[in-house]
Each structure stands twice: as structure tokens, then as C-alpha cells.
Amino acid sequence: xxxxxxxxxxxxxxxxxxxxxxxxxxxxxxxxxxxxxxxxxxxxxxxxxxxxxxxxxxxxxxxxxxxxxxxxxxxxxxxxxxxxxxxxxxxxxxxxxxxxxxxxxxxxxxxxxxxxxxxxxxxxxxxxxxxxxxxxxxxxxxxxxxxxxxxxxxxxx
Amino acid sequence: xxxxxxxxxxxxxxxxxxxxxxxxxxxxxxxxxxxxxxxxxxxxxxxxxxxxxxxxxxxxxxxxxxxxxxxxxxxxxxxxxxxxxxxxxxxxxxxxxxxxxxxxxxxxxxxxxxxxxxxxxxxxxxxxxxxxxxxxxxxxxxxxxxxxxxxxxxxxxxxxxxxxxxxxxxxxxxxxxxxxxxxxxxxxxxxxxxxxxxxxxxxxxxxxxxxxxxxxxxxxxxxxxxxxxxxxxxxxxxxxxxxxxxxxxxxxxxxxxxxxxxxxxxxxxxxxxxxxxxxxxxxxxxxxxxxxxxxxxxxxxxxxxxxxxxxxxxxxxxxxxxxxxxxxxxxxxxxxxxx
Numbered sequence: 363x364x365x366x367x368x369x370x371x372x373x374x375x376x377x378x379x380x381x382x383x384x385x386x387x388x389x390x391x392x393x394x395x396x397x398x399x400x401x402x403x404x405x406x407x408x409x410x411x412x413x414x415x416x417x418x419x420x421x422x423x424x425x426x427x428x429x430x431x432x433x434x435x436x437x438x439x440x441x442x443x444x445x446x447x448x449x450x451x452x453x454x455x456x457x458x459x460x461x462x463x464x465x466x467x468x469x470x471x472x473x474x475x476x477x478x479x480x481x482x483x484x485x486x487x488x489x490x491x492x493x494x495x496x497x498x499x500x501x502x503x504x505x506x507x508x509x510x511x512x513x514x515x516x517x518x519x
Numbered sequence: 520x521x522x523x524x525x526x527x528x529x530x531x532x533x534x535x536x537x538x539x540x541x542x543x544x545x546x547x548x549x550x551x552x553x554x555x556x557x558x559x560x561x562x563x564x565x566x567x568x569x570x571x572x573x574x575x576x577x578x579x580x581x582x583x584x585x586x587x588x589x590x591x592x593x594x595x596x597x598x599x600x601x602x603x604x605x606x607x608x609x610x611x612x613x614x615x616x617x618x619x620x621x622x623x624x625x626x627x628x629x630x631x632x633x634x635x636x637x638x639x640x641x642x643x644x645x646x647x648x649x650x651x652x653x654x655x656x657x658x659x660x661x662x663x664x665x666x667x668x669x670x671x672x673x674x675x676x677x678x679x680x681x682x683x684x685x686x687x688x689x690x691x692x693x694x695x696x697x698x699x700x701x702x703x704x705x706x707x708x709x710x711x712x713x714x715x716x717x718x719x720x721x722x723x724x725x726x727x728x729x730x731x732x733x734x735x736x737x738x739x740x741x742x743x744x745x746x747x748x749x750x751x752x753x754x755x756x757x758x759x760x761x762x763x764x765x766x767x768x769x770x771x772x773x774x775x776x777x778x779x780x781x782x783x784x785x786x787x788x789x790x791x792x793x794x795x796x797x798x799x800x801x802x803x804x805x806x807x808x809x810x811x812x813x814x815x816x817x818x819x820x821x822x823x824x825x826x827x828x829x830x831x832x833x834x835x836x837x838x839x840x841x842x843x844x845x846x847x848x849x850x851x852x853x854x855x856x857x858x
Binding site: 418419422423426427430473475476477479480481482484485489 | 570571572573631632633634750751752753754755756807829
């Protein structure tokens, strides 16, 4: 019993030791915005799938508004990120896997917004639906890959 | 089959490239139309179908004529009969030579998608968003010198009027949502009498193609109405297209109507061919799949004919006006691409 508690304590201390010496001040705003945009893009995949199965234009309209909202949030996130980065506050250095992954997702979503602006069926099936799925896949992969990389080194989160 | 497969594969690469290029905001390919001299005859070639990210839009710049006039052959002359109208959209000449100018524009379209905001802006730039007068102005040129000596407000407080037709002493005005009948005596310069509704027409709430062209049959018993579709290509749902994209035949005595011809996306002009006495129509076809696709057309209209929208793309006169409206029959005959 005694031994068990000691191990837990040790691992906690080791963890704490690996934190960067210079801690960024404050909480980066862009992370909240990124979460919002990711949720909007994931929502668009759901409504796209519903349109594909039901062919009710209501779902197609949900999709394009969700993608637009995601792009607005994404745009704000990029602005907030650049401000934090240039100002040197809150962020140490760019986490490149995250930045590149997210940039690809936003560019795909932008293309998807144009595809979704077509009229009727071809606004979604098949290109729009495929792009919506691709955006979500890129976002998930980015989170997994970048998460694995950044957690190991404990920087640039 | 092999031919189709080969085409499909070769089409993929440019499409992917266009996707990437346009994604970076550098869109631009195949924006020019084909040679108009080739696009005539009974079976004109159709260009390949394009799926754009940013469809080509050429905005006509709004410019006043000033002192300029169109150049015409010797012996003829062109000059403005009158100016200063509020969005004049159609003309009707009364039997005594009085000219009716219908000053009108459509109701403000709803914003259903982000694209509608951009479309509004583009159409505003082209002057299409100007406020309509919702009235009909009468011009009278008694001495025939080309300068009207009388200009009066003939009918006021209308609802996006477009078509006008006179049968005897009954003057019909096709508002965007109803045909209204007014009493008219020859020589009258203004109508103050309240109108009587003959029948409702498909109007709001979307009312994408709002103009209602109007034509009376030679014997005056029927009225023909051009009713445009409620969308470019059914993007507002097929339910919004009920009795639209069609030419109506309205019984003048009862106001009852039937669909005379369907599949005519936006029949903006109707007329009788004087020799064959057949109904003809100009039809505005769909946008955003290429500069020359789908071609707008002028056609004679068959009773019960179906003209393609929204299921088929064809330029062939043999298929246009077919009594068939089942998609599979059309799919076999419409040509999506031609060489």
C-alpha cells in the first residue's frame, strides 16, 4: 500500500519537471476558436450526410451555413494566433504539425464552401460530401499526430 | 462504355487542378463562350458541362446613353421615345397607338444561403436591384414625330407587373402574384377603377423568377401566362416549383387554368407566329454550368409539351417539346457533351 502511493507521487513529480522553464502567460484565445470551427465543420459532415440520404434542401442549407461559420471562426483563430505569435505573448513557438494540419483543413473547407454554393444536388453529392469528410479526417489526424508529438516534448501546445 | 470511362478519367485531372487553383482564389478556366455562329440550326452542338467553384460572371456595366444613339442603316433613325423611368421592363402598344411602359422590378429575394448575399451584390452592380415603379406609364405621340406629346400614369400601385393584354374592353395586367382585369375604353389615358382578380399566379415567398408574361388567344377566350421557375435548378426544393417553369392557359371567363406546356424554365416572352398561328416563347435556361450551357432558346410551343427543365439538357429541336416528361426517356436523348 505504501509502495503504491510512492510510485504515483514520483511519476507526478517527473511530469512536472519536464514542463518548459518559461511558461507562456495567459491562455491562447485561438484554441477556443479552433475548437468552435472544428465543431462547425464536423456538423457540416453530419448535415451533408443527411442531405445525401434524404435529399431535403434544408440539410444542404444547414451545411453551407455551418461551413461558413466554421470558416469565420477559423479566420478569427488565424488572426488571434498570428497576434499571439508576433506579440510573443501566450505562445512560445509555433507547433508546426498543428499549424500545417489546421491550415490544410481550413483551405479544404474554403474549397468546400464554393462547392456548396453550387445549386441543388451537385452542391453536396459527391464532391461536397467528400470534402466535408476530408476536413474532419484532417482535423482528427492533426489532433492525433500533433498531440502525440507535442505531448512527448511538452512544448508548443 | 470504354469511351465513357476514358472521358471520365481524363476529366478528373483538370478538375482536380481547377479545384486546387480555385481553392487558392486563383480561379479561371473555360470562362469564354464558344463561337455563336456555330450555335444555330435544328441540332446545334452543346459545349461540355462545367462544374465551377466560382462560376464565370460577366457584369454588364450600367452606362447612360447620353447623347449617343445606336447606329442604324440609312433611312432609319433611333432615338429615345422617353426617358426617366423607374426600371422599365416591358412594353405594350394599345390599338390606338398609345404605348404602355411597365415600370417594375421583382420583390426582394430572401437570403437562404451565403451565396445569396454575393448574388444580391452582383445584381445590384448590374443595376438589376433598382427599385421598380410598380406602375404603368402611358406615352402618346399623336403627330408621329417620335416625341410623345402626352405622358401620364396609366395604372399605379401594382405588384411587380410585367405582362399586359387587351381583349375588347378588358385590360389584363399580370402582376407577379395575380392577373387583374381593368375596364378600358379606347383613348383612355388613366385607369382609376379598381381591378378585379381573374386568378392567382405563383408568387412569394421566394419568387425567384417573378415576371409573368401575358398573351391573349386570337379569339380572346384564353390567356397564356409565362410562369418562371422558383430557382436556378431546383435548389429551393422541388416543392417550390409547383405549377412553375410552365406556360399556363387561363380561361378568361372562369379564371380556371391548366398547364399548357412545362419544363420551360423561365418563359419571359410569348407571341403568336402570324402565319402558322402557333404559340412561340423565348425561354431563359439555367446558369452556372458554362457560358453557353444550357442555351436559352426561342421555340414554338406544343400543347402538353415538355421542354426539359430541370431534368435534361438538350438543344435538339426533335426532343424539345416532347410530350414525354419521364427522366429516363430524356436521359437517353439529352447530350451532356458533344464533339
